[in-house]
Amino acid sequence: MNAGHGILGRRLFATMTSTPKRVPIPKHGVDYRNTIVLAPMVRSGECPSRLLALKYGADLVWGPETIDKALIGTTRHVNPITNTIDFTRLSSNGAKNPALSHDQRESIIYRLHPEKEGKRLIYQIGTSNPETAVQAAKLVAPDVAGIDVNAGCPKPFSTLGGMGAALLKTPEKLCRILKALVEEVGEPHEIGISVKIRILDTPEATKDLVTQLCDTGITGLTVHCRTTPMRPRERAIRDQLRMVADVCREAGVACLMNGDVTSRDEALGLMSEFGADGAMIATAAETNPSVFRPKYEGGEAPWDEVVKEYITTALEVENRFGNAKYLLGQMIPGKLPIYKAMTSAKSYTDIVKTLGHEIELGAMAADVDQRLEIGSFEKPKLTKAERKAATKAAAKQAELSKDTPQLVTAAGIKRKADAAQLDMPPDIAQEQAPASVPERASVLSI
Ligand SMILES: Cc1cc2nc3c(=O)[nH]c(=O)nc-3n(C[C@H](O)[C@H](O)[C@H](O)COP(=O)(O)O)c2cc1C
Numbered sequence: 001m002n003a004g005h006g007i008l009g010r011r012l013f014a015t016m017t018s019t020p021k022r023v024p025i026p027k028h029g030v031d032y033r034n035t036i037v038l039a040p041m042v043r044s045g046e047c048p049s050r051l052l053a054l055k056y057g058a059d060l061v062w063g064p065e066t067i068d069k070a071l072i073g074t075t076r077h078v079n080p081i082t083n084t085i086d087f088t089r090l091s092s093n094g095a096k097n098p099a100l101s102h103d104q105r106e107s108i109i110y111r112l113h114p115e116k117e118g119k120r121l122i123y124q125i126g127t128s129n130p131e132t133a134v135q136a137a138k139l140v141a142p143d144v145a146g147i148d149v150n151a152g153c154p155k156p157f158s159t160l161g162g163m164g165a166a167l168l169k170t171p172e173k174l175c176r177i178l179k180a181l182v183e184e185v186g187e188p189h190e191i192g193i194s195v196k197i198r199i200l201d202t203p204e205a206t207k208d209l210v211t212q213l214c215d216t217g218i219t220g221l222t223v224h225c226r227t228t229p230m231r232p233r234e235r236a237i238r239d240q241l242r243m244v245a246d247v248c249r250e251a252g253v254a255c256l257m258n259g260d261v262t263s264r265d266e267a268l269g270l271m272s273e274f275g276a277d278g279a280m281i282a283t284a285a286e287t288n289p290s291v292f293r294p295k296y297e298g299g300e301a302p303w304d305e306v307v308k309e310y311i312t313t314a315l316e317v318e319n320r321f322g323n324a325k326y327l328l329g330q331m332i333p334g335k336l337p338i339y340k341a342m343t344s345a346k347s348y349t350d351i352v353k354t355l356g357h358e359i360e361l362g363a364m365a366a367d368v369d370q371r372l373e374i375g376s377f378e379k380p381k382l383t384k385a386e387r388k389a390a391t392k393a394a395a396k397q398a399e400l401s402k403d404t405p406q407l408v409t410a411a412g413i414k415r416k417a418d419a420a421q422l423d424m425p426p427d428i429a430q431e432q433a434p435a436s437v438p439e440r441a442s443v444l445s446i
Helices: 006-017 047-055 114-122 131-142 163-170 171-188 203-214 241-251 263-275 283-286 303-316 321-331 337-343 348-354 358-372 384-400 417-422 438-442
Strands: 036-038 058-061 075-079 084-091 104-112 122-128 146-151 192-198 221-225 253-256 278-283 407-410 414-416
Touching: 006 047, 006 337, 036 047, 036 263, 047 058, 047 114, 047 303, 047 321, 084 131, 104 114, 104 414, 114 122, 122 131, 131 171, 146 163, 146 171, 146 221, 146 417, 163 171, 163 192, 171 192, 171 203, 203 221, 203 241, 221 241, 241 253, 241 263, 253 263, 263 278, 278 283, 283 321, 303 321, 303 348, 303 358, 321 337, 337 348, 348 358, 348 438
Parallel strands: 036 058, 036 278, 058 122, 122 146, 146 192, 192 221, 221 253, 253 278
Antiparallel strands: 075 084, 084 104, 407 414
8 A cells, every 4th residue: 555645645555554452461461352351250269269260161260259358367378278378367256355365266268279270370458558558569469460350249348448339439539540550560570460340320421430440450340230330130231332442452551351251162253342351240150160171172161071170179278168168059059959959968978978988088088177177076175164164264365375485275285387287177267267158148239
């Protein structure tokens, strides 16, 4: 073509020859383009769920939203039994001084498997403040491929704190958070920062918001195609999707679509129909993570096959039993008698027996039960008076061993931190931590 035909010709020539703009993907980050990913899900997106999604072909996985304040103050441990990295804190269970409490526990606030998911894991943060967001994100940045800000949760526990969907109403604050994360976490650690939003009431308002967000240095944006008041059972609205994808493309930011995407094959069709760079799947993957497997590799697997894989993975990473049981409740069809039997299980041993996998998984289940102190390994509960006495003894021991960094158990036995880590009790307290709250999750409609 002749590029000398006036300004119009030059513009056309420039358009035809220029490569599309792309925000550079940092060295340790990942490009969300051409990916079908597991959505962030409180409770349903814990370590074994993510590992299973990856096994069945998810390209990337999001961890459950974890609030910045829950992560700040945690200690990073490498767990040699499960090969996971655990961010833990001493839980107080209401005690004034948790270090002296008889029932102190190491609560796992966040667990990841560096070898199997590290380079494909995105940490989702709940925050309403640039300083605390940066402080928390710095702790996990070396272990993940990206940090994503949750700006879509409509539940009061999130919005009342100015987090989640409340950030959609304070775009300047959301942009400050993203810019701070880009400059103080993304750049030094060479990982990407992204955001997950919902659509607003009008295309104009959404366009204005997305334009501002794309100007913060983020590498990716997920749009959940529902407005904040919409319930999960209401069909996703895709009217604004092409516009959002276009704004992102113009700015060089990858755009993931979310909302009622149910399989990899469907995702590919929707991406090409609406111009999105990738797609995110939540509830369909919660019920059956094999939705990530393409048809030509077998497509969706039967529930019993997936359930067996899930139990095996949950045992490998010694997942909290309550969480594993909850997930099984999503995967096993509710109308089957086996579902009811599963709900009364008190240990992994019970579960593998109920589901008929005793021969292959029985020994492993018993080992994990023992380490988690559940089922027949559950310790007898202390009476109130015994608890008081044990706390007193622990305080006394702590006073005696002030100079040595040891943990003092209820029985007054001193354990070095390493030993305590190998012998973690069931993580009940995490269920009460803001990072992963079951009663919230059970009514969640983010
Ligand atoms: C159990 C559950 C937990 C969720 N937790 C989160 C979360 O932590 N962060 C978030 O941004 N969205 C969360 N969501 C919303 C999903 O990521 C997703 O946006 C929504 O379910 C729509 O996708 P879907 O139609 O594929 O289910 C959650 C959804 C469910 C069902």
